[in-house]
Amino acid sequence: MLNIEYSELLTELREVARDAGSEIMKIYESSIDVNYKHDGSPVTLADEAAEKVILSRLKKITPDIPIVSEENTNSHKLEASNQFFLIDPLDGTKEFLKKDGLGSFTVNIGLIENGIPTLGVVFAPALNRMFFASISTGAFEESASDTKEIKIRAVPNSGPVAVASVSHRDETTDEWLTINNVNKTISIGSSLKFCLVACGEADVYPRFGPTMEWDTAAGDAVLRSAGGKVLMPNSEPFNYGKQSYRNSAFIAHGNF
Incomplete structure (x- = not known):
């Protein structure tokens, strides 16, 4: 298993997620072509464009870490190793297709080590909300104006x-x-x-x-x-x- 410098990797992966998000938004703001998988779930040109960005970049950044990606069905046959990426280039495809103004779709890049998610980047391009975290850095949200550490809250008196x-x-x-x-x-x-x-x-x-x-x-x-x-x-x-x-x-x- 490769030793990871989590902070450096997060910096690179945030850029990858933003670039994938840019490809998604180009298609979101134009016409959307939709195909369907064998299970009936939709896949769009945006899924494919974002995956192309992520896979090509990951193979350069971390060439020795296997990648399991939603749209790459061949990768689903890989046996899970001690260290691997899990990628969903466009999570929330149904929300993407609605164009309801809520923008609740994301680019997901997660790293698994010994069965545990140790690093993650979640980017919602329509909302410009970037969440990123690792076991060594803590968790953060990056917006257009600042980057702040995030923590779970105490349950409010008004209820959960x-x-x-x-x-x-x-x-x-x-x-x-x-x-x-x-x-x-x-x-x-x-x-x-x-x-x-x-x-x-x-x-x-x-x-x-x-x-x-x-x-x-x-x-x-x-x-x-x-x-x-x-x-x-x-x-x-x-x-x-x-x-x-x-x-x-x-x-x-x-x-x-």
């Missing part, structure tokens, strides 16, 4: 706030929220849900619907580095490198 999926919320999630006395929910797409918990805009993100590891790795790294936890509903560890890179249900916690 949950974030939930816009496109994939289900009955099990609603039941969990009721049982745990969570009465306020923010609905947003993509890995921004992890980041809102990480920066103290929400307190918990329960997810029972299907996700893949590239959907969660980068946001998970940001949340863990901000003091949060991601666990299975039975409180067992939520790790990476699972069969077919498929996730089970999880609860992403702040101080909840």
Whole structure:
């Protein structure tokens, strides 16, 4: 396993994420051509353009670290190693296609080491919100005006706030929220849900619907580095490198 200088790598990967985001926004602001995968999920020219940027740059920056990327189906056949990248070039494709003005789609770059997300970059290009983190640096948000360290918050006296999926919320999630006395929910797409918990805009993100590891790795790294936890509903560890890179249900916690 290669030794990583996390701060230097984050600097490079933020630039990569911004360049991928620029390609996404060129297509977002024009007509959008959509194809569909075998499972019926959409893939756009923006997914493909962003992936091209990320893969080519990663192969130059860290040529010896394997890459598993959503749009590269051949990479899904790779056996998980002790150190590998998980890439989702455009997370929240359904939100991207809506053009609803919410901009809740992201570029996700996550590094997994020994089953744990140790570094992550999440960039929402339509919102110009950049979240980045590692186990050695902590977690940060970079905006047009400044860069600030982010931490999970204490649950407010008014009660906890949950974030939930816009496109994939289900009955099990609603039941969990009721049982745990969570009465306020923010609905947003993509890995921004992890980041809102990480920066103290929400307190918990329960997810029972299907996700893949590239959907969660980068946001998970940001949340863990901000003091949060991601666990299975039975409180067992939520790790990476699972069969077919498929996730089970999880609860992403702040101080909840």
